Amino acid sequence: MSRRLSVLACLVTSIVLTVATATPAIAAPPSDWDYIAMGDSYSSGVGTSGQSGSCLRSPNAYPGLWDSANDPASYRMVACSGATTSSLRSGQLSALSTTTDLVSVTIGGNDAGFAETVLTCTLTSDKGCAAKVDEQLELLDEEIPARLDATYREIRAKAPNAKVVVLGYPLLFDVNAPSCGFAGMSIPKRKSLNHGATELNQVTEERVRAAGFTWSDVTDEFAGHGVCGPSPWLHGLTLLPPTDSFHPNGNGHKYGYLAALNSVLH
Template sequence: MSRRTTVLACLVMSTLLSIIAATPAAAATPRSEWDYVALGDSYSSGVGASGQTGLCLRSANGYPGLWNAANDPKSYRSVACGGATTTSLRSTQLWPLTRGTDLVTLTIGGNDVGFASTVITCTLSSDSKCAATVASAMQVLRTEMTAKLDGAYADIRREAPNARVVVLGYPILFDETAATCGIGGMSIAKRKSINSGAAELNELIAARATAAGFTFSDVTDEFAGHGICAATPWLNGLTVIPATNSFHPNAAGYRSGYLRALNAALN
């Protein structure tokens, strides 16, 4: 073997070893041996699905529970909690993470920009008031959320250095084609304002998750054609009992939307 060939072989081997070393441990082991921890807000705790329990409204019918049931990992723990923000995630949800954690999933950021209050305001107010409320939320997004997301993602990586981390986005809530939409009569203008805000939030989450070395899974394709007021919605509209289910995925949304997006990210 010539010196040139030997050098080339060494370079190829070095590159392969670097790739292997950089691959999360979860990728090298079967899912039945994974330790899985679900973090995040109500979209990860399972609000909107049946079987919610406790103050955090966790349900086995949210996407983490469905993934656990389908894959039977070695361990599974959900500490996701309805109403969670990046701050509460960092202070109350990181304790199950260890060097041995193989998979972490989360949705976070919606409550930091006032998701719930914004949608409720839009339901009850005028088109112009809705647009102004969304604009205010986007100002928070543009000035505060990069640092908040970066801090949360850094903490997760520090506590679970070997894990595959999948950050999932939020669906575009509303169908924009139906002439009328729900009990509150959400106008097309209001729906467009809310949807544009959700799209901008997803863009920032995707950018910061990628910068952290995490996998971002965009759920908008899965939910396309299934927004609130579509013919077959995968999201709850304004709900009276329980009110907390409002504007969250229903059973089809978690199974055919979020779970499908998570599986695609892991394949």
Template sequence: MNRRPAVLACLAITSLLTLVLTTAASPAQAASAFADTDYVALGDSYSSGVGAPGQSGLCLRSSRGYPAQWTAANDPRSFTNLTCGGAETDDVRSLQVPFMSSGTDLVSITIGGNDAGFAPTVISCTVGSDADCQRVVDDGRDYITDELPADLDATYAAIRRRAPHAHVVVLGYPVLFDTSSASCGIGGMSLTKRRALNDGARLLDDTIAARAQAAGFTFADVRDRFAGHGVCGPSPWINGLTLLPPTDSFHPNQSGYTYGYLPALSDAAG
């Protein structure tokens, strides 16, 4: 018997099986897990992608923000980006939630930082004394403790009413500053200021997590993912004080969205 045709036939069959198995395990099939998913992104600048390249429009949305990156990687049936830089909880309720479809399957959101005075607090700490910084942080902490929970509850309830069957992922905020060194470079914040702001950020995240869980939503904590990558650190995923454009200041850079926020949403979305 001539073994050559038999060997060639075996090779052909093996190659065909390999092709079939490779196709079955291709990324396209993995992405098909979300082929029937209608995804809506809500929230503030940390969701719109401020700090990353390619921002556009009044809401400063970027294709490098985590919602657009997740969409590109997972190819859901539809993607509606309602995020807007500067948004507070009442903006989400009045300007974002009403434009969601009731059939939405997946929602992501960051919200609460602007309600707590994120921008003015960081600016005050940048230009003021250590004591001034501590005072504005304390004011923010009072708001987070006394008023923010009700604002979050109202916002989460509005999302649930509008999209009763959606899987809602509430993402937190990173701790902004590295405190491993006393020095933060020329013009950088003192260690006292950085610690005060970080403490405020931790309280904000803990409050958001508690209210998200009370609403039956999934909380995606990004603090561990950003650990070691804060402002003043050797490999920051967060922009420091930025002059052009100033809105990028103290927001994630592209690495922060790609390696911090995107995996957090991916893990939480399932």
């Protein structure tokens, strides 16, 4: 063999070996995967049937639906309603290990003051709503990126072999319907809140990609199914239980979040 061919053969062999050793555990079929679902209420299942416990976890949230459809080797739900990056790091990371193959997570909405902002917009004027969203966007620029970076670093440290999928948040509102029902949001308020969600998703996507994780945007799946629209996949203002307010319903988890998770796993 000539020197040139010999060098080429070594190079090809080196590339093959590198690719082979870099292949993550996720390359195995789902039946072999160890799956951990982490995050906040959008992952725990608030808004769906079957919620239980202080974390309001439901088997009908998208992680449970994925588990039922794929029957992985193991599945554990540790997402919790109200979770922030801080509480995730202190209370959920222990579920991860070197054998974890798949992690899904939604996080950041509570750090950005999601509930407080929606409540303010419900009770105040269009101008007051816009001001509250702008206030939270300053926090988003100044503090949230570092919080997300720290969270993603710790997830990777605890689960070095896992495929980590970070899912975003839907735009809550349909902005075309002139009326949004009793105590519903005006169109300017809906646009302000959707703008806030768009900005949060953009910041999150940047940090997800910087961490080397997989980003899954759910806005396409939820398009046309916002609150106030003809076929909403999210609850509007809900009195019983009030925690369901502005969270995905069963269709939102099945056709929105589950579809978004599947889109990056196949």
